[in-house]
Each structure stands twice: as structure tokens, then as C-alpha cells.
Amino acid sequence: MTSNSKSNRRTFAIISHPDAGKTTLTEKLLLQGGAIHLAGEVKARGQARRARSDWMKIEQQRGISVTSSVMTFERDGITFNLLDTPGHEDFSEDTYRTLTAVDSAIMVIDAAKGIEPQTRKLFEVCRLRSVPIITFVNKVDREGRPLFELLDEIADMLALDVSPQMYPVGMGGQFEGILDYATGAIARPEGPSKEFKGKRDENAVVPEQFAEEAELARIGYPEFDLEAYRNGDLTPVYFGSALKNFGVTELIDAIAKFAPPPRPQPAGEEQISPDHDEVTGFIFKVQANMDPNHRDRIAFMRQVSGTFKRGMKLTPSGLGKPIAIHSPILFFAQDRELADTAEAGDIIGIPNHGTLRVGDTLSENNKIRFTGLPNFAPEILRRVQLKDPTKTKQLRKALDDLSEEGVIQVFYPELGANHIVGVVGQLQLEVLISRLSAEYKVEAALEAAPFATARWVKGSDEALQQFENFNRANLAKDRDGDMVFLAKSPWDVGYQEEKNPDLKFSATKER
Numbered sequence: 164m165t166s167n168s169k170s171n172r173r174t175f176a177i178i179s180h181p182d183a184g185k186t187t188l189t190e191k192l193l194l195q196g197g198a199i200h201l202a203g204e205v206k207a208r209g210q211a212r213r214a215r216s217d218w219m220k221i222e223q224q225r226g227i228s229v230t231s232s233v234m235t236f237e238r239d240g241i242t243f244n245l246l247d248t249p250g251h252e253d254f255s256e257d258t259y260r261t262l263t264a265v266d267s268a269i270m271v272i273d274a275a276k277g278i279e280p281q282t283r284k285l286f287e288v289c290r291l292r293s294v295p296i297i298t299f300v301n302k303v304d305r306e307g308r309p310l311f312e313l314l315d316e317i318a319d320m321l322a323l324d325v326s327p328q329m330y331p332v333g334m335g336g337q338f339e340g341i342l343d344y345a346t347g348a349i350a351r352p353e354g355p356s357k358e359f360k361g362k363r364d365e366n367a368v369v370p371e372q373f374a375e376e377a378e379l380a381r382i383g384y385p386e387f388d389l390e391a392y393r394n395g396d397l398t399p400v401y402f403g404s405a406l407k408n409f410g411v412t413e414l415i416d417a418i419a420k421f422a423p424p425p426r427p428q429p430a431g432e433e434q435i436s437p438d439h440d441e442v443t444g445f446i447f448k449v450q451a452n453m454d455p456n457h458r459d460r461i462a463f464m465r466q467v468s469g470t471f472k473r474g475m476k477l478t479p480s481g482l483g484k485p486i487a488i489h490s491p492i493l494f495f496a497q498d499r500e501l502a503d504t505a506e507a508g509d510i511i512g513i514p515n516h517g518t519l520r521v522g523d524t525l526s527e528n529n530k531i532r533f534t535g536l537p538n539f540a541p542e543i544l545r546r547v548q549l550k551d552p553t554k555t556k557q558l559r560k561a562l563d564d565l566s567e568e569g570v571i572q573v574f575y576p577e578l579g580a581n582h583i584v585g586v587v588g589q590l591q592l593e594v595l596i597s598r599l600s601a602e603y604k605v606e607a608a609l610e611a612a613p614f615a616t617a618r619w620v621k622g623s624d625e626a627l628q629q630f631e632n633f634n635r636a637n638l639a640k641d642r643d644g645d646m647v648f649l650a651k652s653p654w655d656v657g658y659q660e661e662k663n664p665d666l667k668f669s670a671t672k673e674r
């Protein structure tokens with residue numbers, strides 16, 4: 164795999180379990196990158212997240228969550244694009260798709276808690292695509308778990324080589340600072356707030372009671388190996404305190420130095436590299452109704468190759484004809500700045516009225532199709548029951564919009580009038596009901612549907628027709644009009660697969 168090593172773009176996400184300190188770290192990264200204004204907003208979100216109802220209120224004030232969906236900052240000639248992954252505990256498709264748009268990730272771990280369930284789930288998603296991971300063990304200003312226990316836990320639970328790059332000299336009450344193995348310097352807490360103010364002690368000597376541990380941690384684990392890291396086999400480990408601003412500079416430097424520049428992206432059998440000679444990209448997220456007064460939406464495109472210029476014409480694969488991108492948005496921290504040019508690795512927001520969908524490829528020549536952005540077979544299916552039957556049209560519109568955004572999937576049964584929605588996590592249903600009411604003024608309830616899962620059905624026209632004749636009561640069309648089999652149980656899926664060897668029943672669908 165070749166990547167464009169000259170590129171100064173680093174496009175990454177932070178993965179963590181709630182409360183590990185993602186928000187605080189994001190704030191500090193942005194502060195150091197000179198994007199100070201956002202800090203308060205990021206904080207507001209962190210607090211809100213702890214109370215789910217608050218969180219939804221904030222989510223509905225679209226402005227905040229949008230400016231912070233993509234945060235761009237610059238430092239020492241490197242442009243960092245930080246993509247926010249939704250912070251709630253439920254795994255959602257949105258999170259998965261965001262991780263398809265990054266080249267690397269930072270895994271934040273609470274020093275007192277180690278690897279927690281959500282960290283692990285997100286890690287597995289990264290592993291599927293060999294996304295390289297830098298580990299940041301946070302909150303070393305507090306009492307944490309013993310160092311070796313933490314390092315071994317990361318290595319064992321994630322089956323990953325760990326390579327500590329720093330050593331926290333004492334944790335909690337004994338905290339004396341952080342030793343950087345590369346330079347031998349120790350950053351020490353300063354002043355009453357015990358923050359790190361930026362003066363490193365270059366001639367530091369590690370206090371005797373820690374000296375042996377510091378040395379063992381350095382020699383007892385694999386040395387850093389760039390290739391192993393970039394293949395996703397090894398994670399360099401940094402220690403720090405986001406709250407006290409310890410270790411954050413080292414972390415940014417590590418991303419600048421080690422994290423891969425824009426990586427090639429899969430398009431069927433091909434890999435499209437950043438220096439491919441046309442502008443290409445794919446939509447990984449669509450956000451509707453950011454401004455309640457305008458029913459506009461923003462599609463987020465991860466640029467894969469070429470140099471984008473404002474006003475350029477690109478063809479979305481779902482539309483088949485070119486559109487001019489007149490007012491693209493780059494998500495510089497505070498304002499939505501109008502982008503004039505963008506490079507591979509950048510994220511561009513494209514305002515549109517529903518022409519752009521998650522999974523669409525955009526390109527100049529309309530020949531490439533990026534692959535690997537799947538829909539997942541839903542694990543929870545519900546019937547949508549309208550409280551006011553005159554709102555059928557509004558409901559349909561809302562469900563179409565929200566399925567485009569990837570909040571839910573919607574299925575239109577061949578028999579019966581009620582729409583069926585499918586999700587992979589319970590929280591998606593709560594978001595659905597809340598947004599139906601707040602944004603579309605549609606009051607709806609969700610009822611149990613007699614289905615446990617769904618499969619996309621593919622085959623020859625003839626085979627499909629025959630299957631349809633016998634199974635109409637269990638068939639639906641998805642948003643694209645593709646046939647979906649609604650199964651009563653996993654057993655039901657197996658039974659139909661056996662009975663219909665000419666058909667393919669798949670649990671994911673790539674657009």
C-alpha cells in the first residue's frame with residue numbers, strides 16, 4: 164500500500180468509553196492547535212452527554228454538534244482533521260461510518276479503568292480496516308491502576324503489541340511528571356493548579372523509587388516500529404492528563420510524526436491513492452435540518468484524491484449527473500469557513516437538498532465506486548404507528564430523511580401500510596422518536612414487529628419473482644427499492660437460504 168507521504172494532512176478520530184476524557188482531550192488538542200473558540204462548546208457537549216435527555220436537546224440544536232463533527236486545526240505546518248464519533252454507549256452505524264473516513268485513531272483509556280466495553284467495540288471496528296491506533300492513557304494525575312497491569316491489559320485484551328513512549332513518574336498523589344523516553348526530559352506540574360505550563364526539565368533524573376520501573380517499562384515491551392503501527396499491529400502508548408494538559412503536546416507531535424497521511428481507499432478491486440489524478444471522495448455522513456428554518460442538509464465527504472477547487476463539478480454515483488459544488492464548507496473550528504481548495508484527507512461539507520446519500524462516491528469522471536461503507540442488517544425492527552393518521556405524508560418524508568442520514572433504516576412492506584424501521588442499537592430508536600416530534604412535528608409510537616432481523620435478497624429476476632410470490636407477507640423494499648426479506652428468526656433465514664439456493668441473503672449491503 165502506498166500513501167502520499169508528502170501530504171501534511173492527518174485525518175483521525177478519538178475512540179473511547181464515555182467519561183475516559185475524550186471531550187477534555189479534544190478541547191486541549193484544539194487549544195494547542197489555536198482553535199480556542201470551540202473549547203466551551205466541546206465542554207458543553209461533554210456534560211450534556213452524561214444526561215441523555217440533555218444530550219438530545221443539544222443534538223437538536225444542530226449547530227453545536229455540526230461544527231464539532233469535524234474539527235480542523237493546524238500546528239507546525241500539519242493540518243489535523245479530527246472527526247467526532249458519537250459519544251454515547253450504544254454502537255451506532257454512524258460511528259462505524261465515521262471510522263471509515265479516518266486514517267488513524269487515538270484510543271483514550273482512563274488509567275483507573277483500563278479497557279472498557281465501548282473502547283473495545285470501537286477498537287474492533289478500527290481493526291476491521293487496519294486503522295492504526297495511538298493509545299493515550301489519561302488521568303495519570305489521579306490514582307490509576309499499576310502501570311504494567313494497564314499495559315498488559317491493552318496487549319492481551321486487544322491482541323496488540325504495546326510500546327510505551329513515555330513513563331508517568333508516579334500517579335495520583337505521587338505524580339511528579341511525565342518522562343519522555345525519546346528525549347529523556349521530564350514535564351513537571353507547575354503552580355497551584357498543577358498544570359503543565361510548557362517547561363520541560365531536560366536534565367531530569369527519575370526519582371530513585373521509580374527508576375527501575377521506568378527502565379523496565381522501556382525495555383520490557385517492543386520497540387516502536389512504524390510499519391507495525393501503520394499496519395495496526397502495534398500501538399505506541401502515551402501517558403498524560405488531558406485535564407492538566409500533560410502529555411498533550413507529545414500526543415499531537417506523535418500524530419504529526421507517525422500517523423499515516425491519507426491512505427488509499429478501496430474501490431472494488433482497486434485502491435485509489437491520494438495522487439490519483441482526479442478529485443474523488445465518498446459521503447460518510449449526512450446531517451439534515453441543521454437549521455430548523457431551512458430544510459437543508461450537509462453531506463460530509465471524505466476526499467480521497469486530487470485537489471478540489473470551489474465551483475468544481477463532481478458526479479455523485481447515486482445521481483449519475485454532475486453537480487457544481489459552489490459553497491463547500493470546511494469545518495474550521497468556529498465558523499463554517501468557505502473552502503476554496505481542499506486536499507486528499509480533508510472533509511468537505513456539501514449543502515444539498517437530498518441529492519447526496521451516505522455511501523455515494525463523488526468523482527470527476529464517474530468511473531470509480533468506493534466500497535466498504537455498508538448498511539448493517541438491523542437487529543431491532545419496529546412498526547411505526549402514527550398517532551395522527553393525517554400525517555402519513557410527513558412521516559414518510561421524515562423516515563426517508565432520517566434513513567438517508569443513517570439514523571435508522573426504513574423498510575416499506577409489500578403488504579400492510581405501516582412502515583418498519585430497523586436499527587442496530589436501541590438509542591437510535593429514541594433519537595428517531597425525539598427527532599420525529601421536534602423536527603417534523605410527527606407524533607409516533609413504535610410497536611413490536613414480528614421480525615427479528617432482515618436480509619437483502621439478490622438473484623436473477625426469475626428467482627426473485629418466484630420467491631416474492633411465496634413470501635409476500637415477509638417482504639419489503641428498502642429506501643433504494645431493493646428487496647429485503649424480513650425474518651422472524653435467524654432460523655428463518657437459514658431455512659430460506661436452504662430452500663432457495665439460487666438466491667443470496669446478505670446481512671450487509673454496500674452502496
Ligand code: G4P
Pocket residue numbers: 179180181182183184185186187188209210212250301302303304305403404405406407
Ligand atoms: P468523555 O468526553 O470521554 O465522556 O469525558 P470528559 O472529557 O467529559 O471527562 C469526563 C470526566 O473526567 C470529567 O469530569 C473530566 O473533567 C474528567 N477528566 C478528564 N480528563 C481528566 C484528567 O486527565 N484527569 C482528571 N483527574 N480528570 C479528568 P466530571 O467531573 O465528570 O465533569 P466536569 O464537571 O469536571 O466537567
